[in-house]
Amino acid sequence: MARTALTVQTLDSSLATGLTPAPVVGIADGHMFENTPSNARYGTRFARVENTGIAARDITFVTGATVEGVPIEEITISIPAGAVRIFGPFSPRVFNQPTGSTDPGTVYVDYDAGNEADLSIEVYEMPVS
Numbered sequence: 356m357a358r359t360a361l362t363v364q365t366l367d368s369s370l371a372t373g374l375t376p377a378p379v380v381g382i383a384d385g386h387m388f389e390n391t392p393s394n395a396r397y398g399t400r401f402a403r404v405e406n407t408g409i410a411a412r413d414i415t416f417v418t419g420a421t422v423e424g425v426p427i428e429e430i431t432i433s434i435p436a437g438a439v440r441i442f443g444p445f446s447p448r449v450f451n452q453p454t455g456s457t458d459p460g461t462v463y464v465d466y467d468a469g470n471e472a473d474l475s476i477e478v479y480e481m482p483v484s
Contacts, residue, residue: 360461361478413466420450
Protein backbone atom coordinates (compact mmCIF):
# COMPACT_ATOMS: atom_id res chain seq x y z
CA MET A 356 0.00 0.00 0.00
CA ALA A 357 0.97 3.64 -0.23
CA ARG A 358 0.66 6.73 1.89
CA THR A 359 -2.69 8.46 1.84
CA ALA A 360 -2.88 12.20 1.15
CA LEU A 361 -4.46 14.42 3.78
CA THR A 362 -6.62 17.36 2.75
CA VAL A 363 -5.23 20.69 3.90
CA GLN A 364 -8.07 22.76 5.35
CA THR A 365 -7.87 26.56 5.12
CA LEU A 366 -9.10 28.45 8.16
CA ASP A 367 -11.87 30.95 7.50
CA SER A 368 -10.45 34.44 7.94
CA SER A 369 -13.91 36.02 8.04
CA LEU A 370 -14.89 34.12 11.21
CA ALA A 371 -18.38 33.90 9.68
CA THR A 372 -18.64 30.14 9.64
CA GLY A 373 -15.60 28.77 11.40
CA LEU A 374 -14.17 25.42 10.41
CA THR A 375 -15.61 22.03 11.18
CA PRO A 376 -12.72 19.81 12.29
CA ALA A 377 -12.26 16.71 10.15
CA PRO A 378 -9.63 14.53 11.83
CA VAL A 379 -8.36 11.45 10.02
CA VAL A 380 -7.27 8.33 11.91
CA GLY A 381 -3.64 7.26 11.55
CA ILE A 382 -2.86 4.34 9.21
CA ALA A 383 -0.02 1.82 9.02
CA ASP A 384 1.34 3.20 5.73
CA GLY A 385 1.30 6.77 7.03
CA HIS A 386 -0.06 9.97 5.55
CA MET A 387 1.33 12.84 3.53
CA PHE A 388 0.21 16.39 2.86
CA GLU A 389 1.12 18.91 0.19
CA ASN A 390 3.54 21.56 1.36
CA THR A 391 4.57 23.26 -1.87
CA PRO A 392 5.46 26.82 -0.96
CA SER A 393 4.68 30.00 -2.77
CA ASN A 394 5.53 33.43 -1.45
CA ALA A 395 2.00 33.80 -0.11
CA ARG A 396 1.82 30.38 1.57
CA TYR A 397 5.30 29.73 2.95
CA GLY A 398 5.19 28.43 6.49
CA THR A 399 1.43 28.59 6.93
CA ARG A 400 0.62 24.89 7.40
CA PHE A 401 0.38 23.10 10.71
CA ALA A 402 -0.91 19.77 12.00
CA ARG A 403 -3.20 19.06 14.93
CA VAL A 404 -2.69 15.56 16.36
CA GLU A 405 -4.79 13.88 19.04
CA ASN A 406 -3.96 10.71 20.96
CA THR A 407 -7.17 8.96 21.99
CA GLY A 408 -5.29 5.94 23.37
CA ILE A 409 -4.63 4.97 26.98
CA ALA A 410 -0.85 5.24 26.60
CA ALA A 411 1.59 7.67 25.01
CA ARG A 412 1.93 7.27 21.23
CA ASP A 413 4.59 8.48 18.79
CA ILE A 414 4.21 10.48 15.61
CA THR A 415 7.06 11.12 13.19
CA PHE A 416 7.42 13.96 10.71
CA VAL A 417 9.83 12.56 8.15
CA THR A 418 12.46 15.01 6.97
CA GLY A 419 13.28 15.01 3.27
CA ALA A 420 16.33 17.26 3.41
CA THR A 421 20.02 16.63 3.59
CA VAL A 422 22.93 18.85 4.55
CA GLU A 423 26.01 18.18 2.43
CA GLY A 424 24.61 14.74 1.62
CA VAL A 425 23.81 13.81 5.23
CA PRO A 426 20.08 13.26 5.93
CA ILE A 427 18.50 15.47 8.58
CA GLU A 428 17.22 13.31 11.44
CA GLU A 429 13.48 12.64 11.47
CA ILE A 430 11.47 14.28 14.22
CA THR A 431 9.57 11.83 16.44
CA ILE A 432 7.38 13.19 19.20
CA SER A 433 5.65 11.27 21.99
CA ILE A 434 2.10 12.44 22.63
CA PRO A 435 0.68 11.58 26.07
CA ALA A 436 -2.56 9.60 26.38
CA GLY A 437 -5.60 11.81 25.83
CA ALA A 438 -3.48 14.78 24.72
CA VAL A 439 -3.65 17.08 21.70
CA ARG A 440 -0.57 18.66 20.16
CA ILE A 441 -0.15 21.18 17.34
CA PHE A 442 2.95 21.09 15.13
CA GLY A 443 4.27 23.46 12.50
CA PRO A 444 4.89 25.43 10.49
CA PHE A 445 6.68 22.92 8.25
CA SER A 446 9.64 24.41 6.46
CA PRO A 447 9.63 23.04 2.90
CA ARG A 448 13.45 23.07 2.93
CA VAL A 449 13.48 20.60 5.83
CA PHE A 450 10.28 18.56 5.64
CA ASN A 451 9.36 18.33 1.95
CA GLN A 452 10.22 15.18 0.06
CA PRO A 453 12.80 16.24 -2.52
CA THR A 454 12.42 16.78 -6.25
CA GLY A 455 12.88 13.47 -8.04
CA SER A 456 11.34 11.46 -5.18
CA THR A 457 7.98 9.67 -5.37
CA ASP A 458 6.06 12.52 -3.71
CA PRO A 459 8.02 15.77 -4.13
CA GLY A 460 6.69 18.76 -2.22
CA THR A 461 4.89 16.70 0.42
CA VAL A 462 5.46 16.11 4.13
CA TYR A 463 5.41 12.46 5.26
CA VAL A 464 3.76 11.52 8.56
CA ASP A 465 4.37 8.16 10.27
CA TYR A 466 2.59 6.72 13.30
CA ASP A 467 3.44 4.46 16.24
CA ALA A 468 3.52 0.98 14.63
CA GLY A 469 0.56 -1.12 15.72
CA ASN A 470 -1.10 1.84 17.47
CA GLU A 471 -1.93 4.03 14.46
CA ALA A 472 -5.65 4.09 15.23
CA ASP A 473 -5.00 5.86 18.55
CA LEU A 474 -3.77 8.95 16.68
CA SER A 475 -5.84 11.29 14.55
CA ILE A 476 -4.50 14.15 12.47
CA GLU A 477 -5.78 17.17 10.61
CA VAL A 478 -3.74 19.70 8.65
CA TYR A 479 -4.61 23.39 8.54
CA GLU A 480 -3.40 26.39 6.61
CA MET A 481 -3.60 29.97 7.75
CA PRO A 482 -5.40 32.22 5.27
CA VAL A 483 -3.39 34.86 3.49
CA SER A 484 -4.82 38.38 3.64
